[in-house]
Amino acid sequence: AQTVTQSQPEMSVQEAETVTLSCTYDTSESDYYLFWYKQPPSRQMILVIRQEAYKQQNATENRFSVNFQKAAKSFSLKISDSQLGDAAMYFCAYRGPTGANSKLTFGKGITLSVRP
Amino acid sequence: NAGVTQTPKFQVLKTGQSMTLQCAQDMNHEYMSWYRQDPGMGLRLIHYSVGAGITDQGEVPNGYNVSRSTTEDFPLRLLSAAPSQTSVYFCASSYWGGGYTFGSGTRLTVV
Numbered sequence: 001a002q003t004v005t006q007s008q009p010e011m012s013v014q015e016a017e018t019v020t021l022s023c024t025y026d027t028s029e030s031d032y033y034l035f036w037y038k039q040p041p042s043r044q045m046i047l048v049i050r051q052e053a054y055k056q057q058n059a060t061e062n063r064f065s066v067n068f069q070k071a072a073k074s075f076s077l078k079i080s081d082s083q084l085g086d087a088a089m090y091f092c093a094y095r096g097p098t099g100a101n102s103k104l105t106f107g108k109g110i111t112l113s114v115r116p
Numbered sequence: 117n118a119g120v121t122q123t124p125k126f127q128v129l130k131t132g133q134s135m136t137l138q139c140a141q142d143m144n145h146e147y148m149s150w151y152r153q154d155p156g157m158g159l160r161l162i163h164y165s166v167g168a169g170i171t172d173q174g175e176v177p178n179g180y181n182v183s184r185s186t187t188e189d190f191p192l193r194l195l196s197a198a199p200s201q202t203s204v205y206f207c208a209s210s211y212w213g214g215g216y217t218f219g220s221g222t223r224l225t226v227v
Contacts, residue, residue, distance in 0.1 A: 009156075035215050045159075045206065045218035052213075091158060097213075102147055102166060103174065104208070104216050108158040 002027045004094050006107035013082045014115050020067075021077045021110050023092030029053075033095040034068065035104070036077045040088040048090070051075065079112075087114045118142050122207050122219035129197040129226045137192040137222050139207030145217075147210040148190040149174070150182065152203040153221075159206065165190055197226045 003026045013019035025034070036048040051059045051068050058066050063083075067076045079086055092107040123138045141148065149164040161174030163182040171182050179201060181193040190209075194201060204223050208216040 033213060033215075043204065043221050045208070047215040047217075050215050095213075095216075102210075102212070103149060103161055103164045104210075105161070106151075106159040108156065 002029075002094050002096065002101075002105050004092055004105050004107040006092055006110050008110050009108075010111045010113070012113045012115060013079070013086075015082055015084060017082055018078060018080045019082055019112065021079070021090055021092075021112065023075045023077070023107055025073050025075065025092070025094045027073070027094065027096070029096050029101065031097045032101075033097075034066075034075045035093040035095065036064070036066070036075075037091045037093060037106075038086075038088045039091065039109070040085075045091075049077065082114050084114050084116060087112060120207055120209050120217050120219040122205075122222055125220065125222060127222060127224050129194070129224065131197060131199060131226060133197050135194050135197065137194075137205055137207070137224075139190045139192065139219060140188050141190075141209040141217070142188065143209060143211075143217065144187060145209035145211050146187070147212070147216070148184065149208045149216065150180070150190070150192045151206045151208065152176065152201075153206060154203050162192065162205075194224075199226045202226045 032053045034051045038046045063080045091109045120141045150162040151159040165171045165184040207219040210216040
């Protein structure tokens with residue numbers, strides 16, 4: 001079974017600085033998808049970024065980018081120019097390619113605080 | 117565009133009562149899932165579906181039933197509520213290979 005590990009329960013960053021959130025996963029598949037979700041205090045789950053395993057290029061979305069290391073099964077999220085609105089819980093998630101493997105498996109999440 | 121609609125947003129049940137959490141999506145997504153979120157546990161998969169008429173168990177299925185008679189709807193039934201089922205429940209849907217879109221969640225308390 002696929003597993004997703006987020007080993008840091010909490011992190012803190014100064015406003016305008018850069019922070020990196022770590023994630024590792026375990027799978028025997030060669031084709032899959034990885035995601036980072038943000039959950040602010042409103043409880044809504046918001047998709048931040050998506051990475052397809054067959055693509056070597058790291059995904060970027062504005063201030064958010066990933067460092068995808070397929071061989072190491074590592075998928076970290078970098079937030080640049082951190083803003084107060086970035087304070088939230090962040091979840092790393094894995095999705096297999098098809099059928100029963102297409103369900104989304106989450107890590108336990110990391111709480112990010114942003115210091116003004 | 118409504119996306120994924122979950123009802124109710126809040127619910128209090130007595131131990132032993134049954135209820136259905138409703139979930140509907142208007143994006144014609146094949147895949148739908150139910151998760152529960154508990155402090156320190158992340159989101160754990162209860163049941164999921166890869167299409168109408170097809171459902172399967174996730175990580176924590178005990179005490180819950182699902183059915184998928186249409187593409188749009190994926191209700192979650194609590195058969196006999198227990199305090200251990202106090203949690204926040206999320207429904208989500210997706211197309212193949214995409215990220216899942218989540219509903220706004222249901223906070224359920226079982227007393």
